[in-house]
Amino acid sequence: MISVAAAMIVRDEERFLPGCLSSLRGKVDDVVIVDTGSVDNTLSIARTFGARVFHFEWNDDFAAARNRGLEEVTADWILYIDADERLHTPGDRPVAEFLDPDAIAAYVRFKPKLNYTSYREPRLFRRDTRLRFSGKIHESILPAIDRIPERDRLSIARTAIGLDHLGYEGDQAHKAARNIPLLRQAIEDDPNRVYYWYHLAESLAAIGRVDEALAVARQGVQAAQQRPSEKQRANASMIFQFLARTYLERGQDPSALIAEGLAAVPDDHALWFIAARDRLNAGEFETAWRIAEDLLSVDTDALSDGLLAFDQRIFEEFANDLAGVAAFRLGLFAEASRHFLRAAAAAPDNVSYRIKARAALLQQQRLKA
Known part of the structure; x- marks a missing residue:
């Protein structure tokens, strides 16, 4: 034995x-x-x-x-x-x-x-x-x-x-400050290991040094090209997530970054979710809704053989909320209400989903009146 x-x-x-x-x-x-x-x-x-x-x-x-x-x-x-x-x-x-x-x-x-x-x-x-x-x-x-x-x-x-x-729960700023010098030394020792660049970027952003974090992230994308592998591509995809998310939060256009990241790793569902948010902001409601529906259809149990982990909420709560907003903007109020209610079922403590569902239902009733 x-x-x-x-x-x-x-x-x-x-x-x-x-x-x-x-x-x-x-x-x-x-x-x-x-x-x-x-x-x-x-x-x-x-x-x-x-x-x-x-x-x-x-x-x-x-x-x-x-x-x-x-x-x-x-x-x-x-x-x-x-x-x-x-x-x-x-x-x-x-x-x-x-x-x-x-x-x-x-x-x-x-x-x-x-x-x-x-x-x-x-x-x-x-x-x-x-x-x-x-x-x-x-x-x-x-x-x-x-x-x-x-x-x-x-x-x-x-x-x-x-x-x-379990250890990533709560405020990680204290760990970020501890890790930054260690990560810089690690990069000096092995500059082509992409995960070092990703973690350094996230650590810098966690303590408010966002511009420096963006510069580090871009260097990480370049490092991925020096020693290509399946694991390196997965870690580079996490960098693209970070860059696209940060661009979106700053009101900058992340579409080129999203396209580049998805070209390398087409099944990066987190990047697809960011893409849907970006398309929603751009007024492309049908595209955003389609992406959200695709996320809702993902079999999350089958993801365990991959190299990326994802927030479960992008496949249920967040995807339904996004689909609901897109449907509402398209005037499909019954569909919007359905999605908001599903988001509410996934996150019962978030009352905003029930409020949105009610608003969509009222709009639907006005159409029938």
């Missing part, structure tokens, strides 16, 4: 760690925790759950800390996880039951935020000295995984295992 160890790095995670360790019970055989300097109750919580704890002097290098943990793993396979993540498997069965013995690694269905769709993320891999993390921030095992299948002809399997991330 394959054995599996969960490996994580922590620092002052007393808020999140109990939930994470609870989610691992019965699903993995061992838990290896590397602590980088906790001063709260993290260590006592870890030991209460039976985890093996090791110490690492923090040196601004996430990969180095993760690799310290890999040195202590004795199981056949490794699941890397963070304290603010929760593991779930079909039927709460052990992770080992879902692993392909002919694979070098495996994808999980990773949900980066609450109420988001999931995407595939390589979080499981064999214990192998060739497999080590790289990257001082946003450390990744994928470059090492990619090198081995080419040489050994081993596959990267897909699983129904899920990981839900």
Whole structure:
């Protein structure tokens, strides 16, 4: 039987760690925790759950800390996880039951935020000295995984295992300020990794440095052309989302950016949603309505095999609201009311949808009078 160890790095995670360790019970055989300097109750919580704890002097290098943990793993396979993540498997069965013995690694269905769709993320891999993390921030095992299948002809399997991330909820400005210098150093070390540029742009915008963020985002688009891959294109698509959204919020024309982004990744549904908002603002109500209807027809369960995650609301609440406004502008008041009521059903606490539905219904009644 394959054995599996969960490996994580922590620092002052007393808020999140109990939930994470609870989610691992019965699903993995061992838990290896590397602590980088906790001063709260993290260590006592870890030991209460039976985890093996090791110490690492923090040196601004996430990969180095993760690799310290890999040195202590004795199981056949490794699941890397963070304290603010929760593991779930079909039927709460052990992770080992879902692993392909002919694979070098495996994808999980990773949900980066609450109420988001999931995407595939390589979080499981064999214990192998060739497999080590790289990257001082946003450390990744994928470059090492990619090198081995080419040489050994081993596959990267897909699983129904899920990981839900909780840590992006609330104000992230404090993390943005912390991450900016680390991201700048990471870009200096690896200027063609697109996700660094994306995260730096979002971090700068989060602390109000929007003009600087836009300049960084444009550099990220250029970086994507230097080392093209499926993952790079997906990360570049997130940059196009950021640019188009920011342009729209500033009253600038985002249409060229949207077209360029969709040409590279046609199934970027978030970018399509921004396109619909842009067309609505431009008075192209039929186009906006058509895009909204397309979003409403998306099977969100099928998105977990892709490389992008999306806010679930663009496929229901927000799409219905957008379709309702477009229909209202077209004089299709019954359709508008129907969409607003569906948005209200998806978000019962938002009374504006019911008000819009009532307004559309009144307009329809006036037409009949």
